[in-house]
Amino acid sequence: MPVHAKxxxxxxxxxxxxxxxxxxxxxxxxxxxLTYPAPEHFLPEVGPEALEQALRERRAEAPLAxxxxxxxxxxxxxxxxxxxxxxxxxRQAEPYLxxxxxxxxxxxxxxxxxxxxxxxxxxxGAPSFLSLNQMGDLFDRLxxxxxxxxxxxRDFSIEVDPREADVFTLRHLQALGFNRLSLGVQELDLRVQxxxxxxxxxxxxxxxxxEAERLGFHSLNLDLIVGLPxxxxxxxxxxxxxxxxMAPARITLHRYTHLPHRYRPQQEIRAEDLPDAASRLAILGxxxxxxxxxxxxxxxxxxxxxxxxxxxxALAEGRLARDLQGYTSxxxxxxxxxxxxxxxxxxxxxxxNARQLGDYEAALDASRxxxxxGLRPSTEERLRAAAIEALACRRELDLTALSREHGCDxxxxxxxxxxRLAPLCEAGLLERRGERLTLTPDGEWGLTRLMxxxxxxxxxxx
Amino acid sequence: MPDxxxxxxxxxxxxxxxxxxxxxxxxxxxxxxxxxxxxxxAIIRRRAPLKKGETxxxxxxxxxxxxxxxSGSLKQVTTEGSGDDQLTNFYLPSELVxxxxxxxxxxxxxxxxxxxxxxxxxxxxxxDTLSESLPELRGQLYRSMSKELRDDRRMMRLLSRKTADxxxxxxxxxxxxxFRRRGYSPYSFxxxxxxxxxxxxxxxxxxxxxxxxxxFQSQGxxxxxxxxxxxxxxxxxxxxxxxxxxx
Numbered sequence: 001m002p003v004h005a006k007x008x009x010x011x012x013x014x015x016x017x018x019x020x021x022x023x024x025x026x027x028x029x030x031x032x033x034l035t036y037p038a039p040e041h042f043l044p045e046v047g048p049e050a051l052e053q054a055l056r057e058r059r060a061e062a063p064l065a066x067x068x069x070x071x072x073x074x075x076x077x078x079x080x081x082x083x084x085x086x087x088x089x090x091r092q093a094e095p096y097l098x099x100x101x102x103x104x105x106x107x108x109x110x111x112x113x114x115x116x117x118x119x120x121x122x123x124x125g126a127p128s129f130l131s132l133n134q135m136g137d138l139f140d141r142l143x144x145x146x147x148x149x150x151x152x153x154r155d156f157s158i159e160v161d162p163r164e165a166d167v168f169t170l171r172h173l174q175a176l177g178f179n180r181l182s183l184g185v186q187e188l189d190l191r192v193q194x195x196x197x198x199x200x201x202x203x204x205x206x207x208x209x210x211e212a213e214r215l216g217f218h219s220l221n222l223d224l225i226v227g228l229p230x231x232x233x234x235x236x237x238x239x240x241x242x243x244x245x246m247a248p249a250r251i252t253l254h255r256y257t258h259l260p261h262r263y264r265p266q267q268e269i270r271a272e273d274l275p276d277a278a279s280r281l282a283i284l285g286x287x288x289x290x291x292x293x294x295x296x297x298x299x300x301x302x303x304x305x306x307x308x309x310x311x312x313x314a315l316a317e318g319r320l321a322r323d324l325q326g327y328t329s330x331x332x333x334x335x336x337x338x339x340x341x342x343x344x345x346x347x348x349x350x351x352x353n354a355r356q357l358g359d360y361e362a363a364l365d366a367s368r369x370x371x372x373x374g375l376r377p378s379t380e381e382r383l384r385a386a387a388i389e390a391l392a393c394r395r396e397l398d399l400t401a402l403s404r405e406h407g408c409d410x411x412x413x414x415x416x417x418x419x420r421l422a423p424l425c426e427a428g429l430l431e432r433r434g435e436r437l438t439l440t441p442d443g444e445w446g447l448t449r450l451m452x453x454x455x456x457x458x459x460x461x462x
Numbered sequence: 463m464p465d466x467x468x469x470x471x472x473x474x475x476x477x478x479x480x481x482x483x484x485x486x487x488x489x490x491x492x493x494x495x496x497x498x499x500x501x502x503x504a505i506i507r508r509r510a511p512l513k514k515g516e517t518x519x520x521x522x523x524x525x526x527x528x529x530x531x532x533s534g535s536l537k538q539v540t541t542e543g544s545g546d547d548q549l550t551n552f553y554l555p556s557e558l559v560x561x562x563x564x565x566x567x568x569x570x571x572x573x574x575x576x577x578x579x580x581x582x583x584x585x586x587x588x589x590d591t592l593s594e595s596l597p598e599l600r601g602q603l604y605r606s607m608s609k610e611l612r613d614d615r616r617m618m619r620l621l622s623r624k625t626a627d628x629x630x631x632x633x634x635x636x637x638x639x640x641f642r643r644r645g646y647s648p649y650s651f652x653x654x655x656x657x658x659x660x661x662x663x664x665x666x667x668x669x670x671x672x673x674x675x676x677x678f679q680s681q682g683x684x685x686x687x688x689x690x691x692x693x694x695x696x697x698x699x700x701x702x703x704x705x706x707x708x709x
Binding site for chain 1: 622623625626627665666667669670673674677
């Protein structure tokens with residue numbers, strides 16, 4: 001039985017089974033494959049030596065991007081799926097900051113000349129949890145160890161929790177040298193906020209958006225989450241209206257995936273409060289309509305941007321790329337991650353730091369790099385990663401080009417994956433013309449399914 | 463100096479008279495003829511010096527006089543409804559304090575001495591009366607108000623658009639200019655206000671003020687040691703203050 005028919009047999013609102021492929025295809029809780037293979041498949045055998053070797057093999061003048069994980073935050077949001085260190089007082093961050101410094105020293109020894117770092121990212125947790133002096137201190141240490149660029153084209157970004165920052169924080173961040181921001185909004189509906197333990201009045205976000213504009217921060221991004229408990233299509237529609245009214249350059253729709261056995265904070269969420277599949281689809285439908293009506297372009301995977309934003313321009317000019325944080329308008333380069341659970345990608349080697357604070361600190365106290373696992377992808381894995389990137393960034397996969405770049409027979413090596421893609425082609429997500437597979441407009445919305453076709457370990461698609 | 467003045471000079475019993483005040487060419491009596499200065503001088507009340515931290519007048523107290531700063535400096539602090547103190551002005555020698563109390567007949571902010579400060583009190587009703595017969599005095603009063611309006615507008619632009627670097631650079635270049643006009647060095651001066659006061663005035667956290675000062679120092683723009691400021695490169699500092707655009 002053709003897949004398409006099977007899908008339309010299922011119950012669902014009639015508008016879902018309209019002329020375009022069922023929206024059900026759009027709500028796949030798939031991995032975004034920021035790394036392929038995903039960190040779940042990293043091996044403990046690949047440890048500090050792998051990173052050391054990769055760093056030594058780097059070309060001296062090659063650009064290097066740094067990102068720092070600051071896992072502290074004051075309150076546990078119930079949807080949280082990242083490694084978090086609960087803290088009440090910014091002084092608790094002091095020991096972590098000194099470990100970060102030690103990590104910097106160890107890494108720097110493995111590098112020859114490094115050109116001034118033009119890409120820096122602070123994520124977490126809530127980096128804005130740090131005191132202003134701590135932020136200045138950390139920035140100075142990064143500068144002292146690696147050398148941070150002061151050039152206008154630098155991209156120094158930071159994730160800010162509006163509950164932990166005010167206009168003084170933004171002015172301080174700007175004085176330090178940051179020029180890009182991402183604000184965590186998640187949801188503006190108070191009922192939902194309470195259900196996830198993240199009460200955050202809209203005015204907090206608005207005042208920061210205004211100030212960011214005044215200070216000249218680029219490409220302001222607001223994060224939202226779809227699928228939170230008590231969320232409704234109408235409620236989320238209103239949230240989106242308010243967010244669109246703030247006119248950020250970028251809006252990111254994240255998907256909430258309920259995995260309470262893996263992420264403790266999620267155990268506080270009542271499964272019965274979560275929107276069912278039909279509601280989620282309706283929420284996404286609302287979102288898509290409003291964002292398109294407001295002129296936002298869908299870059300992919302829930303990332304939206306105004307047509308004049310650097311991501312939209314990169315997409316139009318065919319140079320959109322992805323780094324470990326997501327879509328970027330900058331060309332790919334080696335990325336070093338510092339901090340608990342931070343991931344690095346140097347050359348083709350992937351490594352991840354210890355995920356528990358205790359292990360991270362113990363390694364550094366013993367003057368060892370805190371790498372806990374990693375992967376040296378095989379030719380086939382690198383091929384798959386390249387295919388995934390091609391779909392995510394250029395919306396087309398050219399098997400001939402892929403073969404040429406990797407010196408192999410891509411179509412042959414990826415035969416299984418292409419077979420898995422076939423039903424999706426039939427469903428209208430992808431068009432195949434010989435060696436070229438192109439995403440259809442609807443394919444953009446089913447990107448996670450398409451990417452999953454390249455992952456032999458992915459769960460079978462519904 | 464015309465002979466008539468020499469003839470009219472009286473023995474100085476106390477130095478605090480407008481004719482002998484070094485600021486007379488900057489202060490209200492600036493445009494007055496010598497013979498009119500006596501009339502102006504007669505309405506002035508000289509006050510005992512204020513100690514550091516002492517209040518000249520409190521917010522919302524009845525407006526009675528404007529004050530000319532003779533020596534030292536003061537800050538104006540306005541308390542908003544929420545209880546936050548906003549620093550709204552600094553006053554240097556020869557500047558007039560209290561002009562913003564005229565229309566509502568209440569002082570809109572509390573004015574506090576930042577160091578040992580002497581002021582000349584000018585009761586406003588007598589100033590007003592005298593101004594009617596001395597047009598030069600009235601003219602100078604208007605000019606003082608006009609200058610204050612302009613400075614306020616400049617401050618509004620600064621606070622609404624400028625980055626932290628620009629704000630602090632503007633603050634220093636403005637101070638430098640005010641000192642220069644008073645005959646002091648534009649390159650070396652002492653800050654009577656704390657870093658926290660500067661931050662409050664400019665809308666910056668005190669950590670940001672320290673940070674930027676450190677940066678200005680490492681860039682060779684200024685040298686700061688405690689409250690002593692030496693401007694090493696005024697042109698570059700002015701450029702930082704005026705630079706537009708994203709960073």
